[in-house]
Structures are given as structure tokens and as C-alpha cells.
Amino acid sequence: MKPLQRTILLFLFSCCVGSLLAQDGKPSAFTLENKPLGSWLIFAVALLLFVLVLRLRNEAAALRKTYRQSKNNKQWQRYLDELDGQQVNRLLEIKRSKSAPLQGKGLLWLIVAGTAALLPVGRAAAQDSGQPTGTALLSQSGIIITLVLILIPLIATVFLLILRISNTLRKQRQQQKRVEAQALAAYINDLPANDPQLSQLQARKAALDYTLSHNELAGLEPAADERGLLQMNQEPGLPIVALKKKALPRPNIDPQLSKLVLAYLVCAAGWLLFGTTVGEYLGIKFVAPDADHLSWLSFGRLRPVHTNAVFWGWASLGMLGLGYYIVPRVSNTALASIKHGWYTLWLINAAVILGSLCLMAGINNGGGEYREYIWPVMLLFGAGLLLTLINFMRTIARRSTKEIYISNWYIVSAIIFTIVISLAAYIPYWQNGLGETIIQGYYMHQGVGMWFMLFTLGIVYYFLPQQLNKPIYSYSLGILAFWSQIIFYTLIGTHHFVFSAIPWWLQTVAIVGSAGMIIPVFAGTTNFLLTFKGAWYKLKDSYTLPFFLVGIIFYFTGSLQGTAEAFRFTNLVWHFTDFTVAHSHITMYGIICFLLWACMYAVIPRLTGKEAPQITIGAHFWLALIGLLFYAIPLMYGGTMKGLAWMQGKPFMDGVVLMAPYWLWRAIGGTLMWVSHLFFAYNLYKMMTSSKELNVADLALQELSANANIAQPTPIVNHL
Amino acid sequence: MEFFDNHKKLFLVSATLFIGLTCVVAIMPAIHNQQNNHPLPDAIPLSPEALAGKAIFVANGCVACHTQQVRNVEMDKQWGTRPGMAADYAANHRMSVWQNTATLMGTERTGPDLTDVGNRQPSRDWNLVHLFNPRIVVPESIMPAYPWLFNWKAAPATGDVVVNLPAAYLQGKAGKYVASTEALQLIAYLQSLKQTPLPEGITAQEFLYARKQNQPAAGNSKDEELDGKTLYTTSCQACHQANGEGLPGAFPSLKGSPIVNGDNLELYVDIIMNGYDARQEYGVMSAVGTNMGFTEKEVAAIINYERSSWGNHGKKVSPAEIKKIMDFVKLKAQQ
Structure with missing residues (x-):
């Protein structure tokens, strides 16, 4: 069987390398001789994949070995020979007492089938490592930066996948050993009492008897755990997902606040489902433009419905909900007004409902992106923000800590800035002619960077240290990132209109500001990754930390991709193409959504005391991540090809025809993302409704208190 | 820092910094542009019909896919004769109290740029068919169809604008589709989209990143021939189709x-x-060559392509003989 294994290994390896070499259908564009950079990249990726595949192969081989051994009856003799003294002792005792053996279960095939289903996913993700690389393009720094940036999350994904598969394989091996142990037990049970083997064992036992009893230090008593630090986990029946740590319950949260936060998160999830269903349908329309002929569902009207619903509905409500949890917590006081929190929720929901209906009816603000809601609708949103701002400021004013925790810097500033941005965008006195375009560039980018990014960073500065159970690596780096984000981000809006009629100096300022964004992005990423330092082992025990890690990786790559896109040459290739769409999904989805999910999975079990099944959380994570890569990479590749065709002066329709397969891939990736949101909604439901499993201890206590006619314990209100 | 332990001071400083930068990079340049730019002297204001059409263009979110900006780079040359400038957008004001100004410059070019579409594709007949379902005239198009801008009539009245549709799109019904007022307004808007010529004596900005010529003139013995197929695809195919069958x-x-x-x-x-x-049985063909500013080389390349494709066997023409005829028909057209 060795040659077979080697063939499989070679095949896998050559597929990985082959997919890298042959990705653009023009192998000549990517030869190993004249492209030192490209070939080094390929070499590094191939080497990494090779090592990982080798590891996977070892795991698989070990599993197969265990499985084959179990078929061999002579094996039992070897086991008996290798028994140590205690084992011999126990065996003899058992034989004496003639206790019945346990029944075994044959789960192996189910497990193998499950793993086999997982494997092609890994291969498919690995195949996508191909990069769009035209010969002339590789000399452009912007393109090189982007290529490297795309590679980072890709390699991370492949790496995580292979690790996960190899862990699953190891678990199966253990499971197989258990099955085998049961067979061995059956064999021992069947041995007749006068079997010579048993007398041999008796002699062997005498020889081995002189041993330490191994509990001289520990004794036989259970461990005393005075501070409740030990978590007892049950063994999983079906080892498809690893068992992760449970969230620690936080009993000290005001149930009224808890209800408010949950209401925000449920509304957010509702808008996520609505917004991405619309987005999915829009993606399908690229492939099937005649899917319907209804005015309310036509592409131009639905597109802003999608973007605005996920912006102002999903992400904004999600962030605000988490903000309502964090702001009082880090101020060490109660929220100033829970009632006003509800008003904000109603106002924003009303804004998104009305806005979506208006857009579908053909009532919009004039076509500037993310500025499509007309001002009366956006006024509702703004009023909601203003209420929340006052609420948060009052809460912070009565804080019982001296300093203001960095999270509150980010969160409160994000709300102030967004009110300023909305005013600048909707006040009509500077919107005539090109004034509208200058404001549009400013608005659409500040909306992204000063609302979503700033607020989400504030949330992460609270939840990441909390989930790692250690302080943030550097408070100063957080402050540096804060001020440099304000200084550079504010400048970069007009990089959406490079080469247009707006003043050349303003375009240059935007490009310089985009380059300056390297400072806050590096500061933020470094801070988060160094907070992981010394706690990386927690990654495997937690279902929230993988979401954080992916969000942080995309924060680095997605933000710097934005910098690379702002250069003048890269604007030639990528501006107006689907590359921009891929970029906005890498950032809004890869960064914001992943970080929000991480925080939601962290906070909801603390509010409700209930957790979602790990397998559906895992499904959410992997479908979202793989879906995003399927979505973004074909669009980036196709967008580059389209931009190059335009630069060569090809007829416009050539670009449309060229994009067709990449639009199909986008629809496939989008579908995976959409399915992951169904899992998210299900998880949310599981975290909020009581499970059917009854807790015996709770029931018994209830019974007792009812009998004793004691009032139900009242929840403790947090008045720290 | 002690200073930032006071929430009022902290958020006052951050808000001031942000508002200050906002004024410098957004509001002041916007006001400056609004006050110092005026439409070119030859600019034609939108007619009431075209203005109504612009509102329909905005309402249906056409800007999601169609830009209206010719950038000062070589690759945008196909969308206009000169790069766009601030004056081109200066006439844009808000159209109603509920809406913002719409310059409609756009950020995605999933469909073609429309800055100069009034010159490039002025035919009303083509635009109506294309609007009813773009795939009738451009099979690869992914633009939405807009059948709800048309009314079905068993017997069109005089004055109704009938759309000539292939039988497959009538679904076996006897009668005709006629354009609604909205469809006609929208097309009036598209027809009005033309780059305004610069006043005499003013030269346009240059296009940057000029394309490198792939074939440097090796021997000047023979004039290089233009690619007739590309020219046909760009300027003729929308009506006469890729298979030449119209x-x-x-x-x-x-x-x-x-x-x-x-x-x-x-x-x-x-x-x-x-x-x-x-x-009578066909739609009106507009002055494509004059609108596009064809040279004799381009006309010769198109004629040679059409005469050698789809089984046609016409005589090959040279740019020199086309030049003479062009001068003649130009004179004739001016009379």
C-alpha cells in the first residue's frame, strides 16, 4: 500500500502546484525562470502546502494502520503480552468476577465518510490560491502588494482547514482504539478460566507487582476546587467537532439591559437575512438577467436595498447592541436610560423599513452610494444615533472609573463622527455641480471607516481581551491607532474619483491619506495579534476566537488592499471593475461581519446562559469564510482581466463576456455565505430559547423551593 | 494622560479634529467648486422632457452600473472626445426638495459610460428595443429589461410610438407594444447626453497613460490597416448584430x-x-460616422470588414478613394 499512498500524495501535491501554475490559462505568463518574485511566492506556498499535506497523510496512515490492526485476531496476544502489572491485576480480577463486557459501536464508517466529505473542500480552497498575474502587471508595486495580501488569508484558510482535518483524523483514531478495546475485552471475556494464558499472566503479575500505586501524592479523594475553576466536559459521542470551552455565565447583568441588547442583536440578524437574501438575488441577476421583470425588483432599485439594509440594518444595529453592553460595563455603572435605547432601536428599524420600501418604489436621494435613502428617512436614523450618543455620554459621565476605557473612545467618537458625516452629506448648501461628487467621495468612505470600522474596533478592544482573559497588549498602540485613523481616514474619500474632474490636488491628498492608513492598520493589527501572544493555545478551545482571528487577518489585508487600490496605476486597472465589489465585501464582510459575529457569540451566552450547538457554529464559520473567498477571488481576478481589456481598447462587450464565469463563481460563493447566515440565525435562536434538555439539578431545586414556598430568587441588578 | 480622563475634553478634541479635517477636505472644496464653475457657453440645458427622463434614470438606479465621467486617461477615450471637466457638471442642481443633486458620475462601469451616448447611439428605435429587452439587440448584455415602461395595445392609435419587436417577444399576442411617456422621456434624456464642445481657442486636457503602439512602423511602405472588426463591434453591431443579419x-x-x-x-x-x-419598414439610422468623427481609414476598415464577412464578396477599398467620397458627401450634406 505504500506506493499507493505515495501516488495519492503526489497527486495532491501536483494539483496544488498545478493550480498555481495554470490558473490564468497562460502558463507562459508565469514561468519559473524570469519571475523571481512569482516563483518564490509559488515555492513558499507549495512548500507550506507540502508540509501540511504530509502531516495530513501521516494522520491518515496512522488511522488506517489502527483500523487494519483491529481486523487481526493475533493482535490480542500481543496486547496481553504488553500488559503492565496493574492491568494484569485488573484483568485477573475481572476474570474472577466474570463481569459482562460492554457493547461496541461501529461508527467508523460514518466518521470516515464525514471526513471524506470534508477533504474536497480543502482541495478546492487550495486550488484558489492562483493569482491573476499578467506579465507587465507584476512590476507594479500596487499589484504586488495586493497579491501578497490576497495570499495571506488564503494560506491561513488552507492552514486552518488542514489542521482541522488532521485533528478530526486523530480523534477518529482514538475512537477506533476504543472500539478495539471493546473487542479486546470481549476476547478476554471469552477466555476459559483454565486457559494457560491466564496462569502465565498470574506469574507475570507477581513480577510486575512491585510498583508505585501512582496516587501517593493525589490520594483517592476528588480534587478540591474552592474557586470553581474546573470545567467538567462530557465526552462527545460523535467526534466531528472538537469540544470547546463553555462561556462563563455572568449573573450580574441587569435583565432589562440584557433584553435590550438581545433585541438589537435579533433585529440585526433579521436585517442580515433580509439584506443578504436581496444580495444573493442580485448576484443571481448577473447570471440570469431575465429572472424577473418587476419594477420593484429590478437591479438598479434592489442594489441600494441590499447595501443599505446590511449597512444600516444589520451592521449598525449589531454594533449598537454590542455597544449598549460594553459602554456601561467598561464605565462600571448602569446605562443612563434603557428606555432611550429602545427608542433608538425603533427609529433605526423604521428608517431601514421605510428606506427599503422607498428604494423599491423608485424614490431615492439621487444615486450617491450609501446615500440613497432620502433625507426624511435618514433623519430617523440620525435621530436614533443622537439619542444613543446622549445616552452613552450620560453613562460615561457617571462612570465609577477614573480613566475612560479605549473602547469608549472609539464607540462614542464613531457616533459623533457619523452624525457629522450625515449632516455634511444631507445639508444641501454645498451639493451643486461637482460639490456633490466631492461630498459623495467623503461620505461613502467616512461611512465605512468612521462608522463601521471605528465602532467595531471599539467593540474588539473590549471583547478580544475578555475572550483571551488577558489585558490588551498595548493601550498606547490603541490610542495611536485612534488618532492616526482620524487624521488619515478623513482625507481619503476622494480616492473613489481619481482621474475624474475633481481637483487634482484633492485626488493626491486622498492617495497620500490612503498610504498613511498603513499606520493605524499596523498599530491595530499588531496590538490584537500581540494580545494573542501567550494565549494562542486558547484558539483551539474557543469557538469565538477563530472569528476574531479571521476578522483581524482581513482587517490587515482588506485595509491595505484599499491602500494599494488607491494608487494611480492600480486605479487604471481596477477602478469601475468588479474588483471594487470584491474589496468592499472583503472589508465589510471579512472584517466587520466576522468581528461582530465573534462578539455576538461571546456575549449572548453570557446574557442568556444558553449556547448554540458547536457544529452549527462551525458550519457558520466555515461556510462564511469559504464563501467569502469564492466570492472575492474570482471577482478580483476577473476584474483585473476586464481592466486590462479596457486598457487595451477592446470593445466594451468583451469585458462583459469575459466576466460571465467569474459572476457565476460570485453567485456560488454568495450562496455559501447566505447559507452560513441561516446557520447564524439558527444559532441565535438556540442561544435565546430554552433547550429541551431539562437540568435535573435545577428541577430538583425548583421542586424544593416550591415545596418550601420560597419566592423565586430575584435577579441581581448591577449597581457596581 | 490626565487630560483625556475627562470625557468632555476627550470627545471635544476628537470631534474638533474630525470636523476641522472635514471642512478642509470636503466642505470647503465643495463650496469652492460650486461657486467657481459654470456651464460651458455652448452647453444646452436639459429640455423638460429630458429632465423628466433624468428623474426616471435616477429612480431606477441606473447609476449603479452606468458612469457619466470621461477620465483623463487613454482608456476612457472611447467614451468621449475629451476628458470631463468641472464645468460639465456645473449645471446640476437638486431636482426636488426630497432629493439631493444627482451628478450621476457613478463608481461602477458594469455597463457602458453614458457621458456621450447621445452622439454614440442617438437612434430612438434602437433605444426603445434595447430598453424593452437589451438581449434583443445585444445578446450578451446583462442589463435588466424594462418591459413595464411599455404598454401593450391591440390597435395602436396614431401618435403612439410602436416598438418593433421580434415575434418571440410578443408571446403570440396580436397587437403591438407602444412606448409609455416614461420610456420616451428616458430616451430623450439619453439622447441629450452629449459632450459639450469647448469654446474656440481652448484646448482640452490631454489623456494620460497613452497606449504604446504594439507595432512600431517597421517599414513605412504600407499604411497600417485598422481593425475593422473592432470598429464594427463598437459602432455598428448594436443594430446590425454580430452576424450581420440585423x-x-x-x-x-x-x-x-x-x-x-x-x-x-x-x-x-x-x-x-x-x-x-x-x-419605411426599418428604423431611422442616425449619422453614426459624423457623430463618432470617423476618419477615412476607419470608414475604409469598416467597409472592408463588412464586404468580407458573412459571405459578402465586395471589392476592397482604400482609404484614399474613401477620402474623396467623404469630402464630397460632406459637401452634399451641408447643402
Whole structure:
């Protein structure tokens, strides 16, 4: 069987390398001789994949070995020979007492089938490592930066996948050993009492008897755990997902606040489902433009419905909900007004409902992106923000800590800035002619960077240290990132209109500001990754930390991709193409959504005391991540090809025809993302409704208190 | 820092910094642009009909896919004769109290740029068919169809604008689709989108990143021939189709056409340059060549492509003989 294994290994390896070499259908564009950079990249990726595949192969081989051994009856003799003294002792005792053996279960095939289903996913993700690389393009720094940036999350994904598969394989091996142990037990049970083997064992036992009893230090008593630090986990029946740590319950949260936060998160999830269903349908329309002929569902009207619903509905409500949890917590006081929190929720929901209906009816603000809601609708949103701002400021004013925790810097500033941005965008006195375009560039980018990014960073500065159970690596780096984000981000809006009629100096300022964004992005990423330092082992025990890690990786790559896109040459290739769409999904989805999910999975079990099944959380994570890569990479590749065709002066329709397969891939990736949101909604439901499993201890206590006619314990209100 | 332990001071500082930068990079440049730019002297204001059409363009979110900006880079040359400038947008004001100004510059070019579409594709017949379902005239198009801008009538009244559709799109119904007022307004808007010529004596900004010529003139013995197929695809194919067969009832076939294959070169060039409206059963052809500013080389390349494709066998023409005919038909057209 060795040659077979080697063939499989070679095949896998050559597929990985082959997919890298042959990705653009023009192998000549990517030869190993004249492209030192490209070939080094390929070499590094191939080497990494090779090592990982080798590891996977070892795991698989070990599993197969265990499985084959179990078929061999002579094996039992070897086991008996290798028994140590205690084992011999126990065996003899058992034989004496003639206790019945346990029944075994044959789960192996189910497990193998499950793993086999997982494997092609890994291969498919690995195949996508191909990069769009035209010969002339590789000399452009912007393109090189982007290529490297795309590679980072890709390699991370492949790496995580292979690790996960190899862990699953190891678990199966253990499971197989258990099955085998049961067979061995059956064999021992069947041995007749006068079997010579048993007398041999008796002699062997005498020889081995002189041993330490191994509990001289520990004794036989259970461990005393005075501070409740030990978590007892049950063994999983079906080892498809690893068992992760449970969230620690936080009993000290005001149930009224808890209800408010949950209401925000449920509304957010509702808008996520609505917004991405619309987005999915829009993606399908690229492939099937005649899917319907209804005015309310036509592409131009639905597109802003999608973007605005996920912006102002999903992400904004999600962030605000988490903000309502964090702001009082880090101020060490109660929220100033829970009632006003509800008003904000109603106002924003009303804004998104009305806005979506208006857009579908053909009532919009004039076509500037993310500025499509007309001002009366956006006024509702703004009023909601203003209420929340006052609420948060009052809460912070009565804080019982001296300093203001960095999270509150980010969160409160994000709300102030967004009110300023909305005013600048909707006040009509500077919107005539090109004034509208200058404001549009400013608005659409500040909306992204000063609302979503700033607020989400504030949330992460609270939840990441909390989930790692250690302080943030550097408070100063957080402050540096804060001020440099304000200084550079504010400048970069007009990089959406490079080469247009707006003043050349303003375009240059935007490009310089985009380059300056390297400072806050590096500061933020470094801070988060160094907070992981010394706690990386927690990654495997937690279902929230993988979401954080992916969000942080995309924060680095997605933000710097934005910098690379702002250069003048890269604007030639990528501006107006689907590359921009891929970029906005890498950032809004890869960064914001992943970080929000991480925080939601962290906070909801603390509010409700209930957790979602790990397998559906895992499904959410992997479908979202793989879906995003399927979505973004074909669009980036196709967008580059389209931009190059335009630069060569090809007829416009050539670009449309060229994009067709990449639009199909986008629809496939989008579908995976959409399915992951169904899992998210299900998880949310599981975290909020009581499970059917009854807790015996709770029931018994209830019974007792009812009998004793004691009032139900009242929840403790947090008045720290 | 002690200073930032006071929430009022902290958020006052951050808000001031942000508002200050906002004024410098957004509001002040916006006000400056609004006050110091005026439409070019030759700019034609939108007619009431075109303005209504612009509102329909905005309402249906056409800007999601169609830009209206010619950038000062070589690759944008196909969308206009000169780069766009601030004056081109200066006439834009808000259209109603509920809406913001719409310059409609756009950020995605999933469909073609429309800055100069009034010159490039002025035919109302083509625009109506295309609007009803773009795939009738451009099979690869992914633009949405807008059948709700048309009304079905068993017997169109006089004054109704009938759309000539292939039978497959009538679904076996007897009768005709006629354009609604909205459809006609929208097309009036598209027809009005033309780059305003610069005043005499003012030269346009240059296009940057000029394309490198792939074939440096090795020997100047022979003039290089232009790619007739690309020119046909860009300027003619939308109506006459890739297979040269046109659309029955809307655009005539070039395959086996007596004008394409025959010897009346003067009529042929005249149609390309100045348009044609001699046959009732077909739509009006606009002055494509004049609108696009075709040179004799381009006209010769298109004629040679049409005469050698789809089974046509016409005589090959040279730019020199086309030049003479072009000068002649130009004079004739001006009379």
C-alpha cells in the first residue's frame, strides 16, 4: 500500500502546484525562470502546502494502520503480552468476577465518510490560491502588494482547514482504539478460566507487582476546587467537532439591559437575512438577467436595498447592541436610560423599513452610494444615533472609573463622527455641480471607516481581551491607532474619483491619506495579534476566537488592499471593475461581519446562559469564510482581466463576456455565505430559547423551593 | 494622560479634529467648486422632457452600473472626445426638495459610460428595443429589461410610438407594444447626453497613460490597416448584430445587402457618415460616422470588414478613394 499512498500524495501535491501554475490559462505568463518574485511566492506556498499535506497523510496512515490492526485476531496476544502489572491485576480480577463486557459501536464508517466529505473542500480552497498575474502587471508595486495580501488569508484558510482535518483524523483514531478495546475485552471475556494464558499472566503479575500505586501524592479523594475553576466536559459521542470551552455565565447583568441588547442583536440578524437574501438575488441577476421583470425588483432599485439594509440594518444595529453592553460595563455603572435605547432601536428599524420600501418604489436621494435613502428617512436614523450618543455620554459621565476605557473612545467618537458625516452629506448648501461628487467621495468612505470600522474596533478592544482573559497588549498602540485613523481616514474619500474632474490636488491628498492608513492598520493589527501572544493555545478551545482571528487577518489585508487600490496605476486597472465589489465585501464582510459575529457569540451566552450547538457554529464559520473567498477571488481576478481589456481598447462587450464565469463563481460563493447566515440565525435562536434538555439539578431545586414556598430568587441588578 | 480622563475634553478634541479635517477636505472644496464653475457657453440645458427622463434614470438606479465621467486617461477615450471637466457638471442642481443633486458620475462601469451616448447611439428605435429587452439587440448584455415602461395595445392609435419587436417577444399576442411617456422621456434624456464642445481657442486636457503602439512602423511602405472588426463591434453591431443579419422589422441585414456588395460606394459612405431613412419598414439610422468623427481609414476598415464577412464578396477599398467620397458627401450634406 505504500506506493499507493505515495501516488495519492503526489497527486495532491501536483494539483496544488498545478493550480498555481495554470490558473490564468497562460502558463507562459508565469514561468519559473524570469519571475523571481512569482516563483518564490509559488515555492513558499507549495512548500507550506507540502508540509501540511504530509502531516495530513501521516494522520491518515496512522488511522488506517489502527483500523487494519483491529481486523487481526493475533493482535490480542500481543496486547496481553504488553500488559503492565496493574492491568494484569485488573484483568485477573475481572476474570474472577466474570463481569459482562460492554457493547461496541461501529461508527467508523460514518466518521470516515464525514471526513471524506470534508477533504474536497480543502482541495478546492487550495486550488484558489492562483493569482491573476499578467506579465507587465507584476512590476507594479500596487499589484504586488495586493497579491501578497490576497495570499495571506488564503494560506491561513488552507492552514486552518488542514489542521482541522488532521485533528478530526486523530480523534477518529482514538475512537477506533476504543472500539478495539471493546473487542479486546470481549476476547478476554471469552477466555476459559483454565486457559494457560491466564496462569502465565498470574506469574507475570507477581513480577510486575512491585510498583508505585501512582496516587501517593493525589490520594483517592476528588480534587478540591474552592474557586470553581474546573470545567467538567462530557465526552462527545460523535467526534466531528472538537469540544470547546463553555462561556462563563455572568449573573450580574441587569435583565432589562440584557433584553435590550438581545433585541438589537435579533433585529440585526433579521436585517442580515433580509439584506443578504436581496444580495444573493442580485448576484443571481448577473447570471440570469431575465429572472424577473418587476419594477420593484429590478437591479438598479434592489442594489441600494441590499447595501443599505446590511449597512444600516444589520451592521449598525449589531454594533449598537454590542455597544449598549460594553459602554456601561467598561464605565462600571448602569446605562443612563434603557428606555432611550429602545427608542433608538425603533427609529433605526423604521428608517431601514421605510428606506427599503422607498428604494423599491423608485424614490431615492439621487444615486450617491450609501446615500440613497432620502433625507426624511435618514433623519430617523440620525435621530436614533443622537439619542444613543446622549445616552452613552450620560453613562460615561457617571462612570465609577477614573480613566475612560479605549473602547469608549472609539464607540462614542464613531457616533459623533457619523452624525457629522450625515449632516455634511444631507445639508444641501454645498451639493451643486461637482460639490456633490466631492461630498459623495467623503461620505461613502467616512461611512465605512468612521462608522463601521471605528465602532467595531471599539467593540474588539473590549471583547478580544475578555475572550483571551488577558489585558490588551498595548493601550498606547490603541490610542495611536485612534488618532492616526482620524487624521488619515478623513482625507481619503476622494480616492473613489481619481482621474475624474475633481481637483487634482484633492485626488493626491486622498492617495497620500490612503498610504498613511498603513499606520493605524499596523498599530491595530499588531496590538490584537500581540494580545494573542501567550494565549494562542486558547484558539483551539474557543469557538469565538477563530472569528476574531479571521476578522483581524482581513482587517490587515482588506485595509491595505484599499491602500494599494488607491494608487494611480492600480486605479487604471481596477477602478469601475468588479474588483471594487470584491474589496468592499472583503472589508465589510471579512472584517466587520466576522468581528461582530465573534462578539455576538461571546456575549449572548453570557446574557442568556444558553449556547448554540458547536457544529452549527462551525458550519457558520466555515461556510462564511469559504464563501467569502469564492466570492472575492474570482471577482478580483476577473476584474483585473476586464481592466486590462479596457486598457487595451477592446470593445466594451468583451469585458462583459469575459466576466460571465467569474459572476457565476460570485453567485456560488454568495450562496455559501447566505447559507452560513441561516446557520447564524439558527444559532441565535438556540442561544435565546430554552433547550429541551431539562437540568435535573435545577428541577430538583425548583421542586424544593416550591415545596418550601420560597419566592423565586430575584435577579441581581448591577449597581457596581 | 490626565487630560483625556475627562470625557468632555476627550470627545471635544476628537470631534474638533474630525470636523476641522472635514471642512478642509470636503466642505470647503465643495463650496469652492460650486461657486467657481459654470456651464460651458455652448452647453444646452436639459429640455423638460429630458429632465423628466433624468428623474426616471435616477429612480431606477441606473447609476449603479452606468458612469457619466470621461477620465483623463487613454482608456476612457472611447467614451468621449475629451476628458470631463468641472464645468460639465456645473449645471446640476437638486431636482426636488426630497432629493439631493444627482451628478450621476457613478463608481461602477458594469455597463457602458453614458457621458456621450447621445452622439454614440442617438437612434430612438434602437433605444426603445434595447430598453424593452437589451438581449434583443445585444445578446450578451446583462442589463435588466424594462418591459413595464411599455404598454401593450391591440390597435395602436396614431401618435403612439410602436416598438418593433421580434415575434418571440410578443408571446403570440396580436397587437403591438407602444412606448409609455416614461420610456420616451428616458430616451430623450439619453439622447441629450452629449459632450459639450469647448469654446474656440481652448484646448482640452490631454489623456494620460497613452497606449504604446504594439507595432512600431517597421517599414513605412504600407499604411497600417485598422481593425475593422473592432470598429464594427463598437459602432455598428448594436443594430446590425454580430452576424450581420440585423433585426427583422427594426434594423436591416448587411448580409447579402446590395449596398454593401454593390458598386455605389458614394451611397454606402453617405449612409455610414450621414445616416439613412429611405425604407419605411426599418428604423431611422442616425449619422453614426459624423457623430463618432470617423476618419477615412476607419470608414475604409469598416467597409472592408463588412464586404468580407458573412459571405459578402465586395471589392476592397482604400482609404484614399474613401477620402474623396467623404469630402464630397460632406459637401452634399451641408447643402
